[in-house]
Amino acid sequence: MTKVKFKLESAGYCEAKQSYVLKGTSGKTIKFYATYGHIEHPIYGHILFDSGYTRRFYEVTKKLPFKLYAKLTKVFVTEKEEAINMLKKKGIDSHEIKYIIISHFHADHIGGLKDFPNAKFICSEDAYNDIRNKKGVLALKKGFIPALMPKDFQARTQLLCFKNKTKKIEGLGKVIDIFEDGSILICQLDGHAKGQIGAIINAEKKIFLISDAAWLKENYANLHLPSHSVRLFFDSWRDFKNSLNRVHKYSKAYPETVIIPCHCEQTYLKLKNTE
Numbered sequence: 293m294t295k296v297k298f299k300l301e302s303a304g305y306c307e308a309k310q311s312y313v314l315k316g317t318s319g320k321t322i323k324f325y326a327t328y329g330h331i332e333h334p335i336y337g338h339i340l341f342d343s344g345y346t347r348r349f350y351e352v353t354k355k356l357p358f359k360l361y362a363k364l365t366k367v368f369v370t371e372k373e374e375a376i377n378m379l380k381k382k383g384i385d386s387h388e389i390k391y392i393i394i395s396h397f398h399a400d401h402i403g404g405l406k407d408f409p410n411a412k413f414i415c416s417e418d419a420y421n422d423i424r425n426k427k428g429v430l431a432l433k434k435g436f437i438p439a440l441m442p443k444d445f446q447a448r449t450q451l452l453c454f455k456n457k458t459k460k461i462e463g464l465g466k467v468i469d470i471f472e473d474g475s476i477l478i479c480q481l482d483g484h485a486k487g488q489i490g491a492i493i494n495a496e497k498k499i500f501l502i503s504d505a506a507w508l509k510e511n512y513a514n515l516h517l518p519s520h521s522v523r524l525f526f527d528s529w530r531d532f533k534n535s536l537n538r539v540h541k542y543s544k545a546y547p548e549t550v551i552i553p554c555h556c557e558q559t560y561l562k563l564k565n566t567e
């Protein structure tokens with residue numbers, strides 16, 4: 293199995309109410325970091341898992357109907373926090389990013405796609421089919437802002453289909469070994485968004501990027517559900533609970549794996565502080 297290097301970064305954040313993220317808790321405001329993974333593969337080079345926010349978000353939400361997105365979600369991102377600039381600081385040019393794995397098509401995950409002209413995109417066929425022709429209000433209902441997509445997206449994209457795959461992880465279900473070397477395994481985490489995927493990364497410590505299958509550690513560790521009102525924005529509440537249960541089981545079966553919900557402040561700060 294090939295080992296890769298992994299680092300969790302964040303490109304901005306938005307604010308959310310804790311009572312919305314954890315049912316029955318106080319309504320205090322919490323920070324929802326827009327994290328993304330930076331993977332260094334010995335053969336395939338620099339790879340991102342999601343891309344966080346960029347200041348482009350402010351541009352593309354100036355007009356209706358997307359103005360409503362910005363109204364519902366207060367976003368904070370500065371130039372130096374954007375993935376492209378964070379990588380530049382590490383001496384990595386945007387052209388060197390070879391792949392971007394897209395967990396799902398919400399704005400906090402695809403905000404930086406346009407900044408990486410050489411990247412091939414990897415996402416699930418179900419996720420892409422769900423948004424590909426959506427515009428205006430129909431797109432907004434999916435949390436999708438078409439203007440964030442590179443024009444040549446389709447030509448640069450590899451769509452993953454789990455249908456005829458047989459490789460499985462006990463309790464988690466089917467996985468796709470994208471480079472066939474055990475370095476990055478992709479799994480299905482439907483519910484929050486149609487066709488959402490997660491990734492198990494074979495780094496020094498094993499990492500499981502679960503995207504928005506849980507927002508906080510508390511969600512999957514104690515099966516503490518979000519408030520009922522979030523159902524309105526989810527693709528399927530039933531699938532969401534199923535995915536959350538599978539992540540919960542995985543966390544019990546593999547306690548040494550670092551599980552990373554994309555927006556969990558506690559997980560993000562803990563990783564930052566142990567670097």
Ligand SMILES: [Zn+2]
Pocket residue numbers: 396398484485504
């Ligand atoms: Zn999302």
